[in-house]
Amino acid sequence: MTNTCETDAALSCTADAGGPGPSRCGHATTNVCASCRVKDISVCAALDPGELTALSAMSEKSVLAAKETLFLQGDVADAVYNVTCGMLRLYKLLPDGRRQIVGFLLPGDFVGLSLSERFGFSADAIETVSACRLDRATFARFVDLKPHLLRRLHEAATHELTVAQDHMVLLGRRSAEEKVAAFLLSMRERLRRLGGSSVTIPLPMTRQDLADHLGLTLETVSRVISRLARDRIILVVPDGIRILDLSRLERLGAS
Amino acid sequence: MTNTCETDAALSCTADAGGPGPSRCGHATTNVCASCRVKDISVCAALDPGELTALSAMSEKSVLAAKETLFLQGDVADAVYNVTCGMLRLYKLLPDGRRQIVGFLLPGDFVGLSLSERFGFSADAIETVSACRLDRATFARFVDLKPHLLRRLHEAATHELTVAQDHMVLLGRRSAEEKVAAFLLSMRERLRRLGGSSVTIPLPMTRQDLADHLGLTLETVSRVISRLARDRIILVVPDGIRILDLSRLERLGAS
């Protein structure tokens, strides 16, 4: 199967249309990104090989350095992106600069599927990121021909909505400690699905990013993490956190 | 045009498929519900009359008294509902009883469009509500035949997602006063689109409901409302709030 979307050998897309999710990383360790193999058109696992090839053929690879922005809130949404490597933050700003990170994007995730005129949030790279860019008009034309693809898009949007609603509960009704615990658990779950480790959670984002995602300040995030570490529930390692006592963490983050 | 979905003459659905949104109330005053005419299959304004008739024909009217529940989180999602009259709250509960109201449903709104196995939240009536119930399997079969309907569903989901993200900013990064102001403005906007008044906002929900929506306590909500009233920005009227100084309210709720 041909695949126009690749940066280097380690990242080349295997494009096996078999599994229900993204293909698993062969040897993921602390960092998802490092040579993690993720199909470039991941969400479209329901596609048959021909369709996948067609979609791949119209995608165009781009690489972003850390802190580079993919798009800004209000930009004309003329493209759809699929992350293949690295992590991005999606955020909204208030006029006075307060920021809410509405989500983090991991390999396999899509942005811009909403098919709306403009992006409702900004996106930028936390670390080096590679992503496939699909021209919006081309993508829309392709989708129009495939009702079941539209159905999958709808499922994806629906899933995002559920995630967003869970996050509302977190933001509106949970304590700082619960927020951090729940976040770690949800990140663990997402990474596991990507085939990553289930005990070590890479956290390429800063404490400020975490704070802006959880509705806290960076100091509070730091203090909570310190406390969890002191209580031997987690262990802080360079660029990440290792879960020592999963059941106690789950008790804190229970939903 | 026939229409099987009605409770009484005042509520009979006019089902004009012309406009982009729900049909406007002829004489809406303080309360949206009172004899407000809303098409029963509102979101489907893009449908042609034949399709609308077909959808109406498979819908079944139900009326809920205040506090009755439409469905609970986790229930098998075997139906899609369209509200024709009254207000509902959609909420999620934490194991210890803390509640987050993820949204309020107004006439014209749909629930259950996610096409997922189970409901992700509970829904119950704040006041007397009437709604059209569409069997899920029937609805799904109908949607399968109409790709452009699926497209509209996707648009609806996308819009809900945007609303959810805006609410995350509110919950995570705004003060109590800003939360209340922003809520009043957003409710005003929704009611205006339904053809309601732009100065008097009916609030059939309790202070506790407001608090659980905004991530506050009922006392704080009450205090903020009292302060806004003391400052002549709003006027508290029975079952609602009248906006006295829109520009000052907008300054507080600015996003």
Next chain:
DNA sequence: GGTCGGCTTTGACACAGATCAAACCGGCGG
């Protein structure tokens, strides 16, 4: 008309988390 119950308002006080400030740490360039 009385009173009962649910909801709201208001006050006094407590506390989780914010703010302010300083020290710390580790990687990188010179």
Next chain:
DNA sequence: CCGCCGGTTTGATCTGTGTCAAAGCCGACC
């Protein structure tokens, strides 16, 4: 090797909002 810089940790203090408590309001029902 040193010093800088961005990010993190930790401490001291402040404050917005939560908690607790009591009184007020109003409609429903006896």
